[in-house]
Amino acid sequence: MAQHSIQNSLKSLNNIVKQFSSNERPVSNAPNADELQQQLDVSLADQGAPFAALEEMANQYLTLNPDVSSAKFNKLLYSGLNPTALLGDWVTSIGNATMHTYQVSPVATLMEFELIRQWNKLVGFERGEGVMVSGGSQANLIAMLLARHKACPQAKTKGMQKTLVAYVSDQAHYSSLKAVNVLGIGSDNLITVASDEQGKIIPDALEQAIAQSLALGHTPFxxxxxxxxxxxxxxxxxxxxxDISRRHNLWLHIxxxxxxxxLFSKKHRHLLADSHLADSVAWDAHKLMNVPxxxxxILTREPGLLKAACSGGGSDYLFHSDANAEFNLGERSIQCGRRADALKVWMGWKAVGNNGFEEKIDYLQQLRVDFVARLEQLQNFELLHQPGFLNVLFRYSPDKPISESASKALSIAICAELKHRNVAYSDYASCKGKSGIRLILANADITAEQLQSLLLQCQQIAQQLMDSGNYSE
Ligand SMILES: Cc1ncc(COP(=O)(O)O)c(C=O)c1O
Known part of the structure; x- marks a missing residue:
């Protein structure tokens, strides 16, 4: 009976997925939340519903969701559908293993160990360890926990007893702000260090910030x-x-x-050539590696640290001292139940090998070079940085200069119209007081022709909007 319904469900799913990934649907078509609430009944009730109603809702869910599988989706740091990783994701849900102990996740555990070995090899951590986490935000949190444990091991038992200070650049992801909150460091003790025009941290400014903390009697960590x-x-x-971290004995996280x-790309890995000098590295498979x-x-250069910082409890019923104890990943983690994310990453990686990721990155990097060259040839476009990776922040700059706020409004309106015309789902972003359109190249299905057409449409839309007279202040 259970077997039968799994097969039926998979059949329905297959049909739904076919529609989901059809090129015909718009890249994004959901109305605003108020309107969608009127349109869609998501209420739960005492009475159960027939399977057909669930199927219908699954359909609605997918067709109203932005088409993140589409090469037109370049709004976020992920894009594209990866059938092998998707297979892994489905099998993961069917198996429903949890990653605390080998006993309940034997194959996934071996796969996670292998993934960690491969990631560490790429980073250059010869004795490295690691554990899979829910995302970059949790990886950054754990990195800071490891750093806290190094600087102040008694914090684990007694709580915080000194003022620890953390340093990130003014371009760092907001997850470090969440981490100082969660770990009891306090947001006042997260120092944002100035970056240069290209968004790279300025080492001298970092050195000065550390000196200032020391002068206040605080403890940089x-x-x-x-x-x-x-x-x-x-x-x-x-x-x-x-070098700075070594001199001050601080934890260095990337x-x-x-x-x-x-790091997969021989041609471009120089951008992160010194990764082996760090104490820890965060790496998302759900971004550029295109895993659901x-x-x-979170990877660490030295073994044993994750367990030292994260372990505690569970030995009375879960973590038995048996032959498999060394394979119990749970003591390296802050989670108890943890989904077996290893399988989908392993499937995606096994299918294409390291070479597949290298090819993808080299292809996208070349697209970026060509896109930037084309943009620089066209009149009235301005790059807000010199891109070296897969983000391009640019804007339309009319002949007659307009204010910063009008320029931001123009970028927002261009993005809205690109979406409306089903050309692209892009977004705007602000950096160093200027706003523009942020193009993210994460989907290997995107083509040079598509990017060329995107630019021409941007130009045409911008000219029309400027002619409307609404953006001329
Ligand atoms: C540089 C960087 N770090 C961390 C994160 C957070 O990652 P996640 O969304 O996987 O938690 C992001 C997300 O975009 C990011 O861009």
Missing amino acids: YIGLTAGTTVLGAYDPVAPCA DGAWGAPI LTAAV
Whole structure:
């Protein structure tokens, strides 16, 4: 009976997925929340509903969701549908293993160990360890926990007893702000260090910020660099910051949630050449490796640290001292139940090998070079940085200069019209006081022709909007 209904459900799912990934539907078509609430009945009730109603809702769910599988979806740091990873995701749900102990997740555990080995090899951590986490945000949180444990091990039992200070660049992802909150460091003790025009942390400014904390009697403990910043795609310089961290005995973390996969590419890995100098690295598989959300890892250069910082409890019923004890990943984690994300990453990786990721990255990097070259040829476009990775922040700059707020409004209106015309689902972003359109190249199905057409449509839309007279102040 159960077997029968699984088969039926998979058949229905197959049909729904076919519609979902059809090229014909718009990249985004959901109305605003108020309207959708009127249109869609998501209420739950005492009485159960027939399977057909659930099927209908699954259909609605997928067709109203933005088409993140489409090459037109370049709004976020992920895009594309990966059938092999998707297969892994479905099998994961059917198996429903949890990752605390080997006993209940034997194959997924071996796969997670292998993934961690491969990631560490790419990063250059010879004795490295790691554990999979829900995303870059949790990876950054765990990195800061490891740093806190190094600087102040008694915090685990007695709570915080000194003022610890963390440093990230002004371009770092907001998850470090969440981490200082969760870990009891306090947001006043997260110092945002100035970055240069390209969004890279300025090592001298970092050194000065540390000196200021020391002068106040505070205890610096953590430097969080970024490999591939969220808006500009900048890579912070690792070697000079590693030198600073060594001199002050601080933890050095690299948030590579977006940009660490550059290490697959022989041609471009120089952007993160010194990754082995860090104490820990965050890496998301659900961004550039194109695995369904969520899948990420926190890697450490030295073994044993995750267990030291994260373990506690559970030995009375869960973590038995048996032959498999060394394979119990749960003591490295802050979670108890943890989904077996390893399988979908393993499937996606096994299918294409390291070479597949290298090809994808090299292809997208070349597209970016060509896109930037084309943009620079066209009149009235302005780049807000010199892109080196897969983020391009640009804007339309009319002949007659307009105010910053009018320019931002223009970028917002261009993005809305691109979406309306079903050309692209892009977004605007602000950086260093300027706003523009942020193009993210994460989907290997995107073509040079498509990007060319995107630019021409941007130009045409911008000219029409300027002619409307609404953006001329
Ligand atoms: C640089 C960087 N770090 C961390 C994160 C957070 O990652 P996640 O969404 O996987 O928690 C992001 C998300 O965009 C990011 O761009």
